[in-house]
Amino acid sequence: GEDVEQSLFLSVREGDSSVINCTYTDSSSTYLYWYKQEPGAGLQLLTYIFSNMDMKQDQRLTVLLNKKDKHLSLRIADTQTGDSAIYFCAEIRADYKLSFGAGTTVTVRA
């Protein structure tokens, strides 16, 4: 099973903000990532944050990192129907492997 943990499902109304949470395990992870996967597709890198940062903003995306609690979150502002997908949190290990969570399925309802 995955060491990175995420909630499995999130339902959000179109136009609202989505917040996806993740806890990771390796305190030495240098980078943490958010990937998006749409049905039948591969993984799209959305954003990443270096471990010495607390926050990173990229257009509608905001990543918050609490290194003490090993907690990572992704906020999507003004959620649109095209944001419906599975979102994966991932940490990079010392041996350069990416360790993924099980994914959070985000459903955007009108």
Add this chain to the structure above:
Amino acid sequence: DAGVTQSPTHLIKTRGQHVTLRCSPISGHKSVSWYQQVLGQGPQFIFQYYEKEERGRGNFPDRFSARQFPNYSSELNVNALLLGDSALYLCASSPGQGGGEKLFFGSGTQLSVL
């Protein structure tokens, strides 16, 4: 610029057969990694190759093998297929060995073992 390309996109095999999956990294990228994604789960690391050498191996049996060619493309081979090998196999490339670089994924090969 072309992204990471994988072939074939879909494949159906029977138990006991072997399979070869192919991956071409983004031009200029020297590292290729392979991941297995079983339905409903996150991707699991299988192998990483950098400059044609194996740099990392996940917790997979010896039936799984891979190699990287001088042009940095890669093949993943799976022998003696089992039903449990049915999954989406993802290839990812990065410019260097990793440790903080962006990892770009292909669309994957969907393998079904009957």
